[in-house]
Amino acid sequence: MRQLTQAFLEVEEKLISLLEEVRSLMPYVQSLEDENLRLKRESCALPEKETERVIANAARIEGVAHDNLVRLYKDGFHVCHLYFGQPMEAGACLFCAGFLRRE
Ligand SMILES: [Zn+2]
Incomplete structure (x- = not known):
């Protein structure tokens, strides 16, 4: 060729x-x-009652050490202000990831 x-x-x-x-x-x-x-x-x-929930979550998050938040996230639970403590269905959450990066 x-x-x-x-x-x-x-x-x-x-x-x-x-x-x-x-x-x-x-x-x-x-x-x-x-x-x-x-x-x-x-x-x-975000509806108003959601805002209240988010503020309450923020207070709970402040009481938990960073390492525990990382562990919680790795175990498949939200650590973000929006869904704190709820199981993560998608396997990952941008809010959580962003939050842990900032911490
Ligand atoms: Zn999340």
Whole structure:
């Protein structure tokens, strides 16, 4: 095979595999976007009684040492102000993760 043809075929192969890789990321990107939308909706429209609950959670969190919060989170429980102490259904929570990073 001629050199240029060979080079062209190699580039084409690389592009195809790159495209496959990008496509495989698509569901992940979509789920992140869905999650982002849901979180935006939640944080914009927090009803008043929810706010009270969140403030109470914040007080409870203050009473718990950071290591215990990390352990609680790793055990699958929320440590964020929104859902403190509740089991995590999605396996991870952006609020919790953000909160633990800040601590
Ligand atoms: Zn959480």
